[in-house]
Amino acid sequence: MKTTLRLLFGFIVSLVLCTVAPVRAAEQDQDLTTEAAHAALQKTIANCGICHGVNGLSVSPTFPNLAAQTAPYIELQLHAFKNQTRADPDAQAYMWGMASQLDDASITGLATYFAKQTPAAERTGNPALIAKGKKIFTQGVLDSGIPACATCHGALAQGNGPFPRLAGQHAPYLLKQLLAIQNVLRTAPVMHGVIKDLNRDQMEEVVAYLESI
Secondary structure (H helix, E strand, O other): OOHHHHHHHHHHHHHHHHHHHHHHHHHHHHHHHHHHHHHHHHHHHHHHHHOHHHHOOOOOOOOOOOOOOOOOOOOHHHHHHHHHHOOOHHHHHHHHHHHOOOOOOHHHHHHHHHHHOOOOOOOOHHHHHHHHHHHHHHHHHHHOEEOOHHHHOOOOOOOOOEEOOOOOOOOOHHHHHHHHHHHHHHHOOOHHHHHHOOOOOHHHHHHHHHHHO
């Protein structure tokens, strides 16, 4: 009887071990997959930092700050670079090749990471220029039928979903993008209608204000 019980006990233990082992193996595989994905994302973030700076704070006005940019906007732009539907000269030169290597998970991971970073500090500039730019941003240009930029981009230019954060962005970068959109080098349906009558001086005033906040 005791021998039978021992055999039965041994069989039950073996059965339990056989059941637990595959579960543990699957958990270990999942952990390894997660670690690999995390390591790959960190490598991609480091690659982005070569141009966009540590934590998304660019030191060159050629490349925009990504820190605190809205995640939906970053995702939209990365997909546009990858699909080559954003075709302004800088996009083609710098981002088409980089984005072609990204999968959807990487794009979401990058957007989430940069959206959580500390935004760029405000910068000093020409007070008169900044004051004029603030008026255009908050009130628009009524005589030309140009609406307030704040309507979409937020009262403090902090961004709103697919509408990007503009506060603290490099003025030269913003000016280049406004000109690219106005000249239809960059497709941006909403912005085309908004800035079609904005002149160069007004653009320089707005971007000076945005860089200052």
